[in-house]
Amino acid sequence: MAEEKSGITGTKDLSGEKTVLSVKNLVKRFPIKNGVFGSSSASVHAVEDVSFELRKKETLAIVGESGCGKSTTGKCVLRLIEPTSGLVELDGKDFTALKGQQLKQARQKMKLIFQDPYSSLNPRMTVMDIIGEPIDIAGTYKTRAERNTRIEEVMQEVGLDLEFKYRYPHEFSGGQRQRIGIARAIVLEPEIVVCDEPVSALDVSVQAKVINLLEDLQQDHGLSYIFISHDLSVVRHIADTVMVMYLGHQMEFASKNDLFAHPLHPYTQALLDVIPRIRHERIQQKRILQGDVPSPANPPSGCVFHTRCTKAMRACSEKAPNRLEVEPGHFCACHLYDTSLTDEERTPQIAHVLEAASKAVREAHLEEKFEK
Numbered sequence: 001m002a003e004e005k006s007g008i009t010g011t012k013d014l015s016g017e018k019t020v021l022s023v024k025n026l027v028k029r030f031p032i033k034n035g036v037f038g039s040s041s042a043s044v045h046a047v048e049d050v051s052f053e054l055r056k057k058e059t060l061a062i063v064g065e066s067g068c069g070k071s072t073t074g075k076c077v078l079r080l081i082e083p084t085s086g087l088v089e090l091d092g093k094d095f096t097a098l099k100g101q102q103l104k105q106a107r108q109k110m111k112l113i114f115q116d117p118y119s120s121l122n123p124r125m126t127v128m129d130i131i132g133e134p135i136d137i138a139g140t141y142k143t144r145a146e147r148n149t150r151i152e153e154v155m156q157e158v159g160l161d162l163e164f165k166y167r168y169p170h171e172f173s174g175g176q177r178q179r180i181g182i183a184r185a186i187v188l189e190p191e192i193v194v195c196d197e198p199v200s201a202l203d204v205s206v207q208a209k210v211i212n213l214l215e216d217l218q219q220d221h222g223l224s225y226i227f228i229s230h231d232l233s234v235v236r237h238i239a240d241t242v243m244v245m246y247l248g249h250q251m252e253f254a255s256k257n258d259l260f261a262h263p264l265h266p267y268t269q270a271l272l273d274v275i276p277r278i279r280h281e282r283i284q285q286k287r288i289l290q291g292d293v294p295s296p297a298n299p300p301s302g303c304v305f306h307t308r309c310t311k312a313m314r315a316c317s318e319k320a321p322n323r324l325e326v327e328p329g330h331f332c333a334c335h336l337y338d339t340s341l342t343d344e345e346r347t348p349q350i351a352h353v354l355e356a357a358s359k360a361v362r363e364a365h366l367e368e369k370f371e372k
Contacts, residue, residue: 012240014055020191020224021054021077021110026086028069028076028248032297044296046072047083048248051323054192057218059225061239061256063232063271065293069248070228071115074194077226078110079103091191108138111185115197117177121169128165131155131183138188154183157220158213175206179213186217194226199234211238232275236260244268247296247304250323254330264332266311303335312349315341 028047047069054060062070075081077088079095088095090106098106111134114120121130131151141147152162158179169177178198185193195214199207211234217223229235235242235256242259244252244267252265263269270289291308294300300307306316315335323333335341 012057014058014240017055017057019053020056020091021226022087022089022092023053023077024051024087024089026050026073026076026088027084028072028081029084042297045248045299046296047076050086050243050245050248050250052243052250052253054224054226056191056224057222059218059227059238059240061227061229061235061242062245063229063235063242064245064251065271066230067247067293067296068245069296070230070245071196072248073245074112074196074226074228078107078112078194080112104138108134108140108188109190110192110194111188111190113178113181113185113193113195113198116201117174117181118169118201120181121177123169126166126168127155127160127180130169130180131187134184134188140188150187151183154187157186157217158183173206174202175210178202178206178210182210182213182217186221186223189221190223192224192226194228196228197230198227200229200231207234214238232271236275244271247293247299249304250333251305252330252332252334253323254327258327258330262327262330264326264330264337265305265334266309266336267305303333306349309349311336313341313345314347314349315345316349318345 026047027049029043029045032042032044034041050069050073052060062073064070072081076083076086079088083096086096090109093106095106125133128148128151131154132147135141135147135150141150151165155162155165160176160179160183164172164176169180172180182198198214199210202210214225215238218225225238227235227238239256242252242254242256243250244259244265246267252259252263252268254264259268260272263272267289289308294304294307300317302318303309303312303316303321306312309316313335315338321333321335321338323331324337326332326337335345
């Protein structure tokens with residue numbers, strides 16, 4: 001019943017599918033260089049202790065505000081950016097330890113669809129050469145005829161007319177260019193495709209066609225997707241599981257149905273409240289996030305969301321929350337669900353601030369008395 005009310009589409013049964021990717025305690029920090037000699041005294045905390053698993057045929061969506069670490073997580077998984085620490089296992093093998101030819105072969109199993117279909121295609125290359133470039137690098141087909149046959153097969157799969165193969169990117173619309181990018185990503189028959197905001201630069205009508213194409217390809221080839229997006233309406237349609245990120249941290253992880261029907265983290269609740277709905281809702285009834293996202297170079301102590309959270313408690317500013325399995329398969333990093341907290345630690349943050357201010361005023365009065 002909850003699914004019908006919220007308009008959430010059903011998810012696939014993945015109970016018997018194997019785990020193709022496992023990410024454990026992933027961390028990425030970018031050093032901030034200062035001075036003439038480029039010495040580093042601080043760093044940008046882009047990704048902090050992120051863990052998840054991806055099964056065959058599963059679509060895992062990573063959502064959050066701009067700058068939360070979604071794309072960096074995807075690039076670290078692919079090793080387009082080397083992680084600072086953590087483990088990425090591909091088919092049970094340590095992907096982060098691979099080098100040289102082994103890394104080159106393993107990368108054939110994971111591909112990327114870029115966000116911008118305009119800048120991600122080489123304007124001097126024809127469609128055939130763009131799609132065939134991964135084949136040329138991998139050397140998987142011995143003859144030119146085999147290579148060209150495979151390219152034509154993929155073009156037909158993604159809905160591109162074979163007459164387009166000798167044309168250049170500037171001759172196509174945004175939707176057609178993204179189809180070329182998708183064809184390039186699947187030409188080597190990978191297991192995993194990281195989709196980095198693949199429809200955000202497209203018109204709404206074109207978005208639906210590209211999303212349907214991705215779903216058809218997943219069904220036909222058993223692909224697993226890491227779908228990075230800030231558009232929760234799109235995520236609601238395509239995802240099986242959802243991971244919510246904020247300031248590089250993993251806030252919540254659950255199946256799509258559980259997360260949309262019963263969000264646990266205050267940040268997730270606020271994100272879902274801004275999804276457009278065809279209902280008679282007043283803006284005052286929605287939880288609107290106040291304030292700006294803190295700098296990742298100087299993140300808040302404790303829970304990184306406590307500076308914007310309306311439910312923040314004393315513990316939130318003092319220690320980072322553990323990732324708890326609040327419900328079966330539903331994980332949340334929030335002190336609200338930590339039963340080990342004391343009553344003092346559960347004091348609302350506003351009350352804690354008022355108490356500290358009152359104490360400061362009393363101390364100031366005492367100092368005045370001593371001075372007199």
